[in-house]
Amino acid sequence: MRFLSDTWVIFTRSMRLSLRNVVWLVIGITQPLLYLALFGPLLKRIVGLHGFPRGNSWQIFTPGLLVQLGIFGALFVGFNLIAELRAGVIERMRVTPASRMALLAGRVLRDVVVLAVQSMILLAAAFAFGLRAPIGGVILAVLLVAAVGAAFAAGSYAVALRTRTEEGMASVTNSLAVPLLLLSGILLPMTLAPGWLRFIANVNPVKHIVDAMRALFLGHVGSGTVGVGVLVGIALIVAGMTFGTRTFQRESE
Amino acid sequence: MIRARGLTKSYRTRAGTIEAVRGVDIDVAAGEVVGFLGPNGAGKTTTQRMLTTLLAPTSGEATVAGHDLRENPVQVRRHIGYVPQGGSTTPDAQVGEELVDHGRLCGLSSAESKLRGRRLISELDLDGTWERATQTLSGGQRRRLDIALGLINQPPLLFMDEPTAGLDPQARANLWRHIRRLRDDRGVTVFLTTHYLDEADALCDRILVIDHGEIVAHGTPEALKHEVSGDAVSLSLRDREDMAAAGAVLSAMPRAVLARAEGHALEFSLPDAGEALPELFAALDQAGVALAGIEVRRPTLDDVFLSLTGRALRDDPVNTPS
Numbered sequence: 001m002r003f004l005s006d007t008w009v010i011f012t013r014s015m016r017l018s019l020r021n022v023v024w025l026v027i028g029i030t031q032p033l034l035y036l037a038l039f040g041p042l043l044k045r046i047v048g049l050h051g052f053p054r055g056n057s058w059q060i061f062t063p064g065l066l067v068q069l070g071i072f073g074a075l076f077v078g079f080n081l082i083a084e085l086r087a088g089v090i091e092r093m094r095v096t097p098a099s100r101m102a103l104l105a106g107r108v109l110r111d112v113v114v115l116a117v118q119s120m121i122l123l124a125a126a127f128a129f130g131l132r133a134p135i136g137g138v139i140l141a142v143l144l145v146a147a148v149g150a151a152f153a154a155g156s157y158a159v160a161l162r163t164r165t166e167e168g169m170a171s172v173t174n175s176l177a178v179p180l181l182l183l184s185g186i187l188l189p190m191t192l193a194p195g196w197l198r199f200i201a202n203v204n205p206v207k208h209i210v211d212a213m214r215a216l217f218l219g220h221v222g223s224g225t226v227g228v229g230v231l232v233g234i235a236l237i238v239a240g241m242t243f244g245t246r247t248f249q250r251e252s253e
Numbered sequence: 254m255i256r257a258r259g260l261t262k263s264y265r266t267r268a269g270t271i272e273a274v275r276g277v278d279i280d281v282a283a284g285e286v287v288g289f290l291g292p293n294g295a296g297k298t299t300t301q302r303m304l305t306t307l308l309a310p311t312s313g314e315a316t317v318a319g320h321d322l323r324e325n326p327v328q329v330r331r332h333i334g335y336v337p338q339g340g341s342t343t344p345d346a347q348v349g350e351e352l353v354d355h356g357r358l359c360g361l362s363s364a365e366s367k368l369r370g371r372r373l374i375s376e377l378d379l380d381g382t383w384e385r386a387t388q389t390l391s392g393g394q395r396r397r398l399d400i401a402l403g404l405i406n407q408p409p410l411l412f413m414d415e416p417t418a419g420l421d422p423q424a425r426a427n428l429w430r431h432i433r434r435l436r437d438d439r440g441v442t443v444f445l446t447t448h449y450l451d452e453a454d455a456l457c458d459r460i461l462v463i464d465h466g467e468i469v470a471h472g473t474p475e476a477l478k479h480e481v482s483g484d485a486v487s488l489s490l491r492d493r494e495d496m497a498a499a500g501a502v503l504s505a506m507p508r509a510v511l512a513r514a515e516g517h518a519l520e521f522s523l524p525d526a527g528e529a530l531p532e533l534f535a536a537l538d539q540a541g542v543a544l545a546g547i548e549v550r551r552p553t554l555d556d557v558f559l560s561l562t563g564r565a566l567r568d569d570p571v572n573t574p575s
Contacts, residue, residue: 092402096358
């Protein structure tokens with residue numbers, strides 16, 4: 001299959017270049033640990049406040065961190081693509097018979113693998129800090145965050161191809177990231193929010209992912225919350241990959 | 254190798270529609286090195302991007318390397334090589350990795366890519382660079398690597414966008430030698446855009462001149478110089494009083510075009526000056542005009558360009574909209 005072999009070439013190339021970048025490697029590994037170390041201690045005091053979901057504080061906090069790591073890491077991968085665009089690499093690859101979708105999928109696959117490794121590091125550290133959660137739920141939660149990360153990475157590449165400059169890219173991602181973050185309940189659960197804010201937050205797909213992840217960490221695998229989260233995740237990945245592939249296929253102007 | 258008819262490209266912007274290319278016909282035969290010459294913004298990069306499948310034409314049709322551009326862009330990509338303007342490699346990647354990965358994207362096996370890559374590296378005088386990061390190569394070496402990448406699928410047709418922009422004179426001359434060898438040793442047809450007239454003159458069998466999105470002239474460099482602008486002749490007279498008489502002699506010669514008359518000197522252009530001069534001398538002699546000196550300059554492509562477009566080509570490579 002042409003698509004698979006092309007995807008593999010792009011994946012191995014991207015991964016090789018990422019691993020060669022020592023700064024990136026160190027940041028990628030320490031970032032999840034920093035989140036835990038600097039943010040976790042704040043949490044113990046808050047849990048037990050009125051309106052806070054039930055569960056061990058790490059069961060509430062870790063899923064939010066995973067989503068933050070995945071989605072907000074993925075949103076910024078497009079910056080790498082702008083560097084490649086500027087170097088003429090993308091143009092060179094587009095004048096080969098390689099599958100357009102593979103040019104995107106290979107890069108997204110690299111991002112998903114990176115995300116999965118970072119999630120493992122974060123989870124291992126969280127267990128050391130005191131997280132206890134059912135393993136099945138945790139595995140499903142990681143799969144969900146990987147899928148959503150893939151969707152956001154694909155979207156990020158599409159935005160990079162369309163804006164073509166770091167400035168344009170930064171304004172799009174920042175204006176997206178901030179409301180998505182604030183209205184997702186990653187930092188503080190939306191159950192604390194007044195009615196009108198909760199209403200707005202319900203439009204935010206990330207909020208449903210976070211809710212589903214928390215339910216999975218509590219072991220509520222068959223719950224409606226998880227079902228909604230999975231559906232939102234599927235919708236996101238279809239939308240992201242469609243947007244991304246369309247953009248890669250489209251003529252560059 | 255290339256046959257294009259009525260290619261156009263227009264962009265819609267807030268200010269209105271911009272017609273970047275307005276009906277271009279191109280014919281390139283196998284084994285030619287063809288230069289596509291024009292000032293920045295004339296439409297040469299846009300035209301080349303259409304021919305390399307990077308940009309869909311607004312209208313018109315083209316057959317490139319035996320395949321229809323609109324119907325079968327994937328087959329076109331299979332049979333062409335493309336060397337983009339300003340490089341095509343990742344700074345951190347190694348030379349060998351870039352070649353092998355590119356070969357595999359072209360559908361070759363790993364082993365075949367490696368084999369061809371190594372051969373190209375040595376043909377293009379890049380021995381010993383296989384494991385080096387591309388950012389450690391010199392400008393000229395990196396440009397040759399770009400060419401090696403464009404050749405890995407052994408295309409019969411290679412497109413190059415401003416191949417020597419930004420190179421020092423030595424590296425340019427070296428690259429020209431390599432481009433000539435592509436045609437002589439491998440029989441590759443080369444289609445290159447350039448805004449360097451000396452490059453077009455030194456390298457190309459044939460030149461297409463584009464301006465404002467239309468092809469305004471085409472032919473061999475020699476023919477273009479011959480047709481368009483003739484030789485530049487300047488006469489200096491011994492006696493200022495004779496200027497009027499000399500002017501009258503010149504205006505009696507149908508093909509001489511006076512450019513400047515100042516002080517003792519007359520400058521004019523004259524096609525085939527070598528053959529016309531004896532006649533001119535005789536006429537001047539008869540009119541009693543004594544000459545102090547004469548200078549004949551063969552036209553350059555600069556003269557051609559100036560007379561075709563009314564402006565000189567600029568030397569600074571400002572990026573054209575891509």
